[in-house]
Amino acid sequence: MKLIIQIPCLDEEDQLPATMADLPRAVPGFDEVEWLIIDDGSTDATVDVARAHGVDHIVKLTNNKGLASAFQAGLDAALKLGADVVVNTDADNQYSAKDIPSLVAPIMAGEADMVIGDRNVMAIEHFSASKKRLQRLGSWVVRQASDTEVPDATSGFRAYNREAALGLTVVSKFTYTLESLIQAGKSLVAVEHVTVGTNDQMRESRLFTSMWSYIRRNMLAIFRIYTAYEPLRVFSALAAVLLLAAVGAWVPFLWDWLVHSDRSGHLQSIILGGVLLIAAFQVFALGVLAELIASHRVVTQRTLERVRRIELELGVPPSHYLAGDRGSGATLAPDGRD
Numbered sequence: 001m002k003l004i005i006q007i008p009c010l011d012e013e014d015q016l017p018a019t020m021a022d023l024p025r026a027v028p029g030f031d032e033v034e035w036l037i038i039d040d041g042s043t044d045a046t047v048d049v050a051r052a053h054g055v056d057h058i059v060k061l062t063n064n065k066g067l068a069s070a071f072q073a074g075l076d077a078a079l080k081l082g083a084d085v086v087v088n089t090d091a092d093n094q095y096s097a098k099d100i101p102s103l104v105a106p107i108m109a110g111e112a113d114m115v116i117g118d119r120n121v122m123a124i125e126h127f128s129a130s131k132k133r134l135q136r137l138g139s140w141v142v143r144q145a146s147d148t149e150v151p152d153a154t155s156g157f158r159a160y161n162r163e164a165a166l167g168l169t170v171v172s173k174f175t176y177t178l179e180s181l182i183q184a185g186k187s188l189v190a191v192e193h194v195t196v197g198t199n200d201q202m203r204e205s206r207l208f209t210s211m212w213s214y215i216r217r218n219m220l221a222i223f224r225i226y227t228a229y230e231p232l233r234v235f236s237a238l239a240a241v242l243l244l245a246a247v248g249a250w251v252p253f254l255w256d257w258l259v260h261s262d263r264s265g266h267l268q269s270i271i272l273g274g275v276l277l278i279a280a281f282q283v284f285a286l287g288v289l290a291e292l293i294a295s296h297r298v299v300t301q302r303t304l305e306r307v308r309r310i311e312l313e314l315g316v317p318p319s320h321y322l323a324g325d326r327g328s329g330a331t332l333a334p335d336g337r338d
Helices: 016-021 046-052 067-080 097-108 129-146 162-167 176-186 211-229 231-260 267-314
Strands: 002-009 032-040 057-061 085-088 114-118 158-161 191-195 321-323
Touching (some): 002 016, 002 067, 016 046, 046 057, 057 067, 067 162, 067 176, 067 267, 085 097, 097 114, 097 191, 114 176, 129 176, 129 211, 158 162, 162 267, 176 211, 211 231, 231 267
Parallel strands (some): 002 032, 002 085, 032 057
Antiparallel strands (some): 085 158, 114 158
16 A cells, blocks of 8 residues: 655745645555655755655646646656555644644545645634634635535545546646535545644745735635536526516516506516516526536546546556655556555
8 A cells, every 4th residue: 555645746845844844654455655756846945955855746837827736747647656545734834734644534534535624723822713713604604615624624634545536637727726625526426534633833834925815715616616527507696686687677567467457557667577587598508518517527527537546557657746755766566565
């Protein structure tokens, strides 16, 4: 059994030494534990620092493609390097690496395919009160959208078994945390969570410049991802709102007609109601079309999973791959394993 711990990085030469110093080289249940960094177009000495601290594998992207793309690139590389379980953590040493055995335990016990580390955000000292409340609200929204019970939806401290990693496809350009969780819930992947510790803050988050930016981007991401998986439900809800608005526009006319037997006047209300009714039918029709498109997306996702399995069988090497100092002698077998 092989465990690969991956770390997406962007200009992390200052934080990476502390992060890598805490990573384990032995975890119960695994014969091998290897480290992989994904350099997302860094302009500093991130790769050199990683090599100096004993990284096994490096995926060096040609330019900055965003956290979600870096995460996906690392996941694909880890599979081709023979990982049975992949742990993802952040380069800023936010998460306590000593909790990796606890993180992978549900997978090793056969109880989960994907495990999320719960930071217990309400107890994190450097989080402001407003950020704690927003994190709790956002996690509640994601739980409703994903049909899971994960209390910390934005946690990047995660573990995936081989099957879950093969089926995961992230297309978001912002962050992988929300999309991968909603996708897992809708795909009936067994998702669990465990409590993990956090370290002192080393730097501010680079994902957003302000709290409003964080809220806006996350809400848009949740809406877009949920719509991709439940388009008919979303469009039907919008159509229902338009239908109610149409009825509301007709109320003055209907009242005079039914109560006073007067059908004159209220021309504007009648026209507005008619326009809203037509819009409601059109939105519902768009929902039906979107549902058909969503079914094709599922087929495409399953096709991509089969392609990944074929690549592993053929021993296709990882893209943008560089061997680290410890992994310089590694070779890939036909099934993608070392």
